[in-house]
Amino acid sequence: MTEKLYSDDSYLLEFESTVEKVQKIEGGYEIILRSSAFYPESGGQPCDMGLLDGQQVISVHENETDEVVHRLEEWNAPVGDAVKGLVDRERRLDNMRKHTGQHILSGAFVRSAGVETVSAHLGEFESTIELSVADLDERALIDAEDMANEAVMKNLPVTISYYDRNQLDALAIRKIPDLEGKYRIIQIGDFDCTACGGTHCHRTGEVGTIKITGKEKLRGHLRVTFLTGRQALMDYRGKHDITAAVSARLTCHFSDLDKSIDKLMDQNAALRKEIGALNKKLLPYEVEQLGRAAESIGGIKIIFGNHNDKHPKDVKELAAAAAEAFKSICLFTAGDRLLISASKGVTPDASRLAALFMGKFGGKGGGSAVFAQVGGLPSEKTGEMLDSFVEIVRSELGG
Numbered sequence: 001m002t003e004k005l006y007s008d009d010s011y012l013l014e015f016e017s018t019v020e021k022v023q024k025i026e027g028g029y030e031i032i033l034r035s036s037a038f039y040p041e042s043g044g045q046p047c048d049m050g051l052l053d054g055q056q057v058i059s060v061h062e063n064e065t066d067e068v069v070h071r072l073e074e075w076n077a078p079v080g081d082a083v084k085g086l087v088d089r090e091r092r093l094d095n096m097r098k099h100t101g102q103h104i105l106s107g108a109f110v111r112s113a114g115v116e117t118v119s120a121h122l123g124e125f126e127s128t129i130e131l132s133v134a135d136l137d138e139r140a141l142i143d144a145e146d147m148a149n150e151a152v153m154k155n156l157p158v159t160i161s162y163y164d165r166n167q168l169d170a171l172a173i174r175k176i177p178d179l180e181g182k183y184r185i186i187q188i189g190d191f192d193c194t195a196c197g198g199t200h201c202h203r204t205g206e207v208g209t210i211k212i213t214g215k216e217k218l219r220g221h222l223r224v225t226f227l228t229g230r231q232a233l234m235d236y237r238g239k240h241d242i243t244a245a246v247s248a249r250l251t252c253h254f255s256d257l258d259k260s261i262d263k264l265m266d267q268n269a270a271l272r273k274e275i276g277a278l279n280k281k282l283l284p285y286e287v288e289q290l291g292r293a294a295e296s297i298g299g300i301k302i303i304f305g306n307h308n309d310k311h312p313k314d315v316k317e318l319a320a321a322a323a324e325a326f327k328s329i330c331l332f333t334a335g336d337r338l339l340i341s342a343s344k345g346v347t348p349d350a351s352r353l354a355a356l357f358m359g360k361f362g363g364k365g366g367g368s369a370v371f372a373q374v375g376g377l378p379s380e381k382t383g384e385m386l387d388s389f390v391e392i393v394r395s396e397l398g399g
């Protein structure tokens, strides 16, 4: 069993120890020391990283016999050698803040909403807790968040003490796991008390802001996503920068952003409507012009062109109107799609033309005898594809 130096001192980041076992594994080595300050991945907390004897530690886990196993790609020191360990400070402190923040938030949910935490996961950026409730409204989340941040601002002491199972009933413990031996109890002032093997801060003030960033219902439980400390600051900074940039572009205060965006969307919808009405008025002229310019093979006009600047709905109307006005085949591109119309009785019909096109150039689609479309095409190549396809249609018509 490895002596776990992180257990009583989570701020110990440099240590010296003796190599007890060296095992060659695929792609590296597994090293066991007499004692270690490296926290192994467990209890939803990611493992520590850092250097051991100057080599990069890539993962740390605990085996069945309570030994801390360090994995490294390179290793030189034999069994019995003294080696130095250096735990990555930033990662450890982040994990301590996340873990202490998780206890505080879980305690706040018990106090404010009467719900327990059934599991917790500390992520690289965001962390989550799963609550024993199907859902909570926005107000309940804000209440818990407020209470958690008040506990942070009170800068409560976080203490570790060890108890036997039969002593636990006297403590107001949030969660008692089934364990053998002594229980490691983490107390946060008189705010929260739970059994946990992780690394925590000395005082709640070190955690920094605790911010809930999302909720998700799953398996009859509610999973709440949250951020602490540095990650909460990074998230706030990123969102602040975006909000400030968008506010400047819309020349409004950030509190009016939703109103400004609603206004823009309304204006956009009105413009779209106006363009639709204008296009309808223009349609007969455009159709006439297309018909005049089109070549005719065997009495069938081939009308084609790129309409990537138009809304596909307008292009479809144009193709339908042209097929109605002349005995014709129309081939129009719009963004990533090709729209095909054919007058009634024209062979090949629109559906057959779509199949021909897909056989040659790919894409997905189909349609009726008078209208078909092919989508999912590379937008930058539709012009080229159209030119080649027009040649194919010409030869189909015997031109």
Ligand SMILES: [Zn+2]
Binding pocket: 099, 100, 103, 186, 196, 197, 198, 199, 200
């Ligand atoms: Zn913990």
